[in-house]
Amino acid sequence: MSLSANALSVSANSQTPPRERILAAASDLFYRNGIRAVGVEAIAAAAGTNKMTLYRHFASKDELVAEYLRRLAGDAGHFWDGLAAAHPGNPRAQLRGWLAAMEAHVVDTEQRGCALANAAIELPEKDHPARRVIEQFKAAQRERLIALCGATGADEPELLADELFLLLEGARVSAQSVGPTGPASRLVRMGEALIAAHLS
Amino acid sequence: MSLSANALSVSANSQTPPRERILAAASDLFYRNGIRAVGVEAIAAAAGTNKMTLYRHFASKDELVAEYLRRLAGDAGHFWDGLAAAHPGNPRAQLRGWLAAMEAHVVDTEQRGCALANAAIELPEKDHPARRVIEQFKAAQRERLIALCGATGADEPELLADELFLLLEGARVSAQSVGPTGPASRLVRMGEALIAAHLS
DNA sequence: CAGGGGTGTTACCGGTCAGTAACAAGCATA
DNA sequence: TATGCTTGTTACTGACCGGTAACACCCCTG
CATH class of the missing domain: 1.10.10.60 (Homeodomain-like)
Known part of the structure; x- marks a missing residue:
């Protein structure tokens, strides 16, 4: 191989x-x-x-893996910061930018989904040093999304954030089994519909 | 290990x-x-x-893997048949039953997501015998969901089916990184909201 | 009783795995 | 020039990987 x-x-x-x-x-x-x-x-x-x-x-391969994921988590944090800086005081635009970037990422055939989520599937051992990194990252990701949804004035920010979170997570993983041209290609449209439903 | x-x-x-x-x-x-x-x-x-x-x-480990996934794909097909038999002529009830079963599956801590999707992540080699099985299964899954959504009289059955598909896929994969008590625990509520939005 | 197919047992193949010991070479600073 | 730190090189360990050869065994059928 x-x-x-x-x-x-x-x-x-x-x-x-x-x-x-x-x-x-x-x-x-x-x-x-x-x-x-x-x-x-x-x-x-x-x-x-x-x-x-x-x-x-690196003390071991497992530690190298953990550091690899730590870097990616940091990159994602910087991406969020960049979004906030690009659209200051405009959470709606930040959310829109996030959705668009995610769709672009999902459709890209060079990509293979979320490295953190993939690692969680590949490393089920509960005591693996990578698991801490993964859990903290995903929790932080969700928190940021909830805060952003709240700032847009959605009626149930946490529910909306979770819907968007699952939508994205599903798009990234399903792109590897049904291909990027399938359901994942309409991520922006789906997300906008969800957001609109929560702004009524 | x-x-x-x-x-x-x-x-x-x-x-x-x-x-x-x-x-x-x-x-x-x-x-x-x-x-x-x-x-x-x-x-x-x-x-x-x-x-x-x-x-x-089994000719090789790879063939054993493919057969393992083939069996699971067959089981899923039988599950769909069971749903149709339990609620004949009632696509709305079938859809509801499917959602409930998926939420129960996601919340179960013994479960580790969709075995087919996990295999797709673990086996990126394009020529692996398991990939055919995975792609066919996920495509069939999506087709069945589209047909069911169409039967309920949804205005855009394909879009609704893809939304539900991604929601489920995301719930199963995110349960392994943020845990089953996170966003995945409200799958039924989210799904019902999506369905309702498409039945207006 | 004879035969034969499915199974168990053991030992082995070449290759790769994560991880380490020992030592040589470079290169900066003092 | 001498020191000490970082890197490169080679060889090695013990374990495991997927896969196979050869042979003994059991049990069912003819």
């Missing part, structure tokens, strides 16, 4: 510190091939280094 | 033919621990037999 990999600019650049190169290579391989499908040796090779250096920066 | 396993009645019963015991053991282990996390030796042992007998009934 040959793994697919891309030559990432960061991992090819030997100017970048090895820890960053390893994380970049691991992110790429984990996301596209699955966490369990990727060995540490392949990660080190893709990062232009070797297994020893990898283990000098 | 010790695997969790249950002593299934069928796998403990040596009266049952070995092929069925193997499938039962594989279903249990695959679903709870993930497909890649389970080795064929562990499956054979849980089925009360050995690796050789397993390979006399």
Whole structure:
């Protein structure tokens, strides 16, 4: 089972510190091939280094996985911040921007859903260090969505947020089984209908 | 990483033919621990037999995985048939029954989401024999839902079906990251609101 | 009784897994 | 020039992976 990999600019650049190169290579391989499908040796090779250096920066593969997810959670937080900065005082526009970005992400065939959700499916062990990261991230995601729905003046912000949350989560996972042209392609329209129903 | 396993009645019963015991053991282990996390030796042992007998009934582990998913797809088909038989000529009741069953399934902490969807995440290789099964199953699932929504007289049956489809898919996957007490616990209420909106 | 198909047992194959020990080489600072 | 830190290299461990060969066994049918 040959793994697919891309030559990432960061991992090819030997100017970048090895820890960053390893994380970049691991992110790429984990996301596209699955966490369990990727060995540490392949990660080190893709990062232009070797297994020893990898283990000098990460205590174990599980810790590398946790850090990989931590980075993605941070990126998502920055995306939310960017939305808020782009539409200050306009929660409705922020919500609209979020929906549009999510639909674009779902339709993109290069994407394979939410890395955090995928990891939760792939790593059912309750004591895996990645689980803390996943649970905290998803809870924070939901909280932000609830706050945003509340700011728009929806009648039941928490219910609306959960509807949108499930809609998105379903779109991202179903794109991998029925394909991105299926139900997931009308995410914006569905979301707008939900929002409208709660603003009456 | 010790695997969790249950002593299934069928796998403990040596009266049952070995092929069925193997499938039962594989279903249990695959679903709870993930497909890649389970080795064929562990499956054979849980089925009360050995690796050789397993390979006399299944050409490879990948084929065993495909058959495991085929069985589940068949079970789901029977569930739909049962719903239709329980509420003949009453699509509204069938839809309601489907929603209730899905919420019960999502809330059950023993469950770990849709085995087919999980497999799609765990097995991204396009040529894996399981992918055909997954894609056909999800497409059939969606078709049945569309037909049912159409029979209820919804104004846009396909859109409603996709909304319900994504809602369910999201609920099952998010139960594994935010837990079953989160957004997934109000699936019936959300679904009913969607249906009502399309029956106006 | 003879035959044969399904099953169990053991040992093995080559390969990969996560993780480590020991040592050489580079490179900066002091 | 000498120090000390980071990295590279090679080789290795013990375990497990999917899959197979060879052979003994049991039980049912003829």
